[in-house]
Amino acid sequence: MVTTVHWLTGDLTPLQQARVRMLENREWLDDNIADVQRDYANKWVAVLDRQICASADQYPRVLEAVGDRLEEAVFLRVPEGEIARPI
Amino acid sequence: MSGFPFHSLREFIAYLDSQGRLVRNSVEVDLRGEVAAISRKIGLTDGPAVLHESIKGYPGWQLFTDGLTTRERQAWALGVEPGEIGGRVSRFLADGHKMKPRIVDDGPCKEIKLLGHHVDLIRLPVAYTGEFDVPPFISAGISNAKDPETGWQNTAVRRFQLKGRQLLNHLLLPFQQEGMIFQKWRKLGKPMPLSIVVGTDPLYYLASQLPAPPQVDEQDYWGALTGEPLEVVRSETNDILVPATAEIVIEGEVDLDERRLEGPYSEFTGYYSGVRYFPVIRVKAVTMRRDCIYQNIYNAQEPAEGGNIGYLMTEIELHRQVKAIIPELREIRILSCWGLVLAVSIDKQAVRQKAGIVKKLFMAIKSAPASQFVKTVIVVDDDIDLRNVQHILWAMGTKFQGSKDITVIDGAPGCILDPSEPWIQRGVGYTSITLLDCTEKPPPYDEPYKRGLSIPPLDAIRRVDERWRDYGFA
Numbered sequence: 045m046v047t048t049v050h051w052l053t054g055d056l057t058p059l060q061q062a063r064v065r066m067l068e069n070r071e072w073l074d075d076n077i078a079d080v081q082r083d084y085a086n087k088w089v090a091v092l093d094r095q096i097c098a099s100a101d102q103y104p105r106v107l108e109a110v111g112d113r114l115e116e117a118v119f120l121r122v123p124e125g126e127i128a129r130p131i
Numbered sequence: 132m133s134g135f136p137f138h139s140l141r142e143f144i145a146y147l148d149s150q151g152r153l154v155r156n157s158v159e160v161d162l163r164g165e166v167a168a169i170s171r172k173i174g175l176t177d178g179p180a181v182l183h184e185s186i187k188g189y190p191g192w193q194l195f196t197d198g199l200t201t202r203e204r205q206a207w208a209l210g211v212e213p214g215e216i217g218g219r220v221s222r223f224l225a226d227g228h229k230m231k232p233r234i235v236d237d238g239p240c241k242e243i244k245l246l247g248h249h250v251d252l253i254r255l256p257v258a259y260t261g262e263f264d265v266p267p268f269i270s271a272g273i274s275n276a277k278d279p280e281t282g283w284q285n286t287a288v289r290r291f292q293l294k295g296r297q298l299l300n301h302l303l304l305p306f307q308q309e310g311m312i313f314q315k316w317r318k319l320g321k322p323m324p325l326s327i328v329v330g331t332d333p334l335y336y337l338a339s340q341l342p343a344p345p346q347v348d349e350q351d352y353w354g355a356l357t358g359e360p361l362e363v364v365r366s367e368t369n370d371i372l373v374p375a376t377a378e379i380v381i382e383g384e385v386d387l388d389e390r391r392l393e394g395p396y397s398e399f400t401g402y403y404s405g406v407r408y409f410p411v412i413r414v415k416a417v418t419m420r421r422d423c424i425y426q427n428i429y430n431a432q433e434p435a436e437g438g439n440i441g442y443l444m445t446e447i448e449l450h451r452q453v454k455a456i457i458p459e460l461r462e463i464r465i466l467s468c469w470g471l472v473l474a475v476s477i478d479k480q481a482v483r484q485k486a487g488i489v490k491k492l493f494m495a496i497k498s499a500p501a502s503q504f505v506k507t508v509i510v511v512d513d514d515i516d517l518r519n520v521q522h523i524l525w526a527m528g529t530k531f532q533g534s535k536d537i538t539v540i541d542g543a544p545g546c547i548l549d550p551s552e553p554w555i556q557r558g559v560g561y562t563s564i565t566l567l568d569c570t571e572k573p574p575p576y577d578e579p580y581k582r583g584l585s586i587p588p589l590d591a592i593r594r595v596d597e598r599w600r601d602y603g604f605a
Contacts, residue, residue: 060253067253073392077392120395120406
């Protein structure tokens with residue numbers, strides 16, 4: 045039997061909705077990391093709406109670019125070269 | 132002491148409250164940075180644990196942190212005085228006592244059950260630690276996996292990055308026990324079942340950090356340390372046993388083939404790990420207590436709860452392993468970064484009587500299995516209090532000469548998270564290990580040593596100790 049309470053099954057709060065979009069943006073980044081590495085290696089990137097919305101040498105620049113959509117944005121300093129797969 | 136053993140996180144929280152070591156924070160906190168910044172300050176000030184009662188964007192949730200940040204609270208969790216922790220746990224490990232958990236049919240951790248498509252990890256108040264660990268990580272998750280060949284259950288604190296509403300990324304390392312179990316499931320061609328416990332009694336966290344050999348379940352230590360069996364229930368979707376009073380249990384399967392980018396993560400070195408491909412966990416069920424408490428462990432530049440838990444157990448295990456080779460070893464204390472800097476004391480008489488014993492100790496330390504991260508070792512005489520960094524530095528100031536008391540071995544096993552490692556052209560994981568011999572050297576002494584240590588007369592020191600409270604000191 046499944047027992048639930050409202051805060052586990054009701055509508056998502058705006059912050060939780062933003063987190064859903066953040067996970068989608070990270071999924072996009074993971075799926076496209078090879079292209080992102082090719083174009084932005086050693087740079088900071090910000091991802092919004094499943095695309096790169098800003099790139100820069102310094103993190104504050106990409107942070108600034110996402111404005112009030114911080115909770116749904118994903119940031120990464122793009123690594124150069126092959127990414128390890130330990131297991 | 133009263134309170135021990137604690138049978139749930141709630142019992143521990145109530146005890147901390149009764150001892151004045153809990154803050155119930157009713158001010159709304161933000162999961163993005165604020166929770167971590169509060170924990171950082173608690174670590175820096177040896178502050179109390181905190182139960183956040185209002186979480187921005189997460190109505191109905193409470194979030195607990197810093198239960199085990201201080202040695203005092205770690206001692207309470209183990210049912211001993213702070214100064215007795217090492218001896219108690221060492222004796223326990225030497226005795227080899229174990230007690231199997233007692234399986235019960237039901238427990239508070241199953242008051243709420245979310246199965247299949249009802250699972251939504253977005254609804255958990257997962258806090259950020261560093262600014263760049265996006266998405267955030269479940270940092271206080273205790274991972275439980277079973278060996279498919281023998282049924283052995285391994286229990287260990289791990290980290291899990293949110294990757295989807297029913298998906299987590301799992302830092303699964305091939306040289307760790309859970310990684311070895313995963314390889315067995317891979318041979319069978321079946322995904323590895325996993326149950327992650329978030330929020331449980333403090334001893335369960337500490338026991339999970341104890342160095343159990345393969346085929347020994349850390350859960351068995353709980354009963355041996357308390358004298359009563361841990362009550363456990365079976366997970367809903369697999370046969371893994373979890374504490375019946377846990378706040379949250381996340382059940383899933385580790386995919387054999389799919390890898391996603393895990394990281395960056397705020398590490399104990401105070402820097403971030405990079406991104407690497409690690410397996411994903413497809414979450415099948417979440418069970419929890421009604422009005423459950425989410426637990427978070429802050430892990431970043433020390434002092435921090437995550438490191439402090441690990442340091443305690445590493446010190447104890449390293450002491451046990453090295454003592455077997457060098458009986459003259461007295462104490463071991465991690466000064467920084469899980470052993471990147473380590474202080475060790477040795478029998479002062481032995482240093483004078485046994486040629487080369489300090490270097491032998493140094494080599495024994497780095498050869499011990501628990502010394503994975505050890506890089507710089509400061510060895511002092513046993514009249515130095517390792518809990519007092521000023522004493523250690525005093526020994527360095529007065530007993531150490533750089534021209535003859537430093538030993539460096541290059542190309543030793545290191546820690547890939549140490550950003551100072553010279554990895555270019557050699558690969559990560561190599562380091563230089565350094566001995567700083569700060570013991571008093573055999574005679575002939577220079578003139579200052581001949582007069583002896585400059586302190587008040589011993590009878591005056593004794594008298595002051597006896598009358599300390601009479602003077603008005605607490």
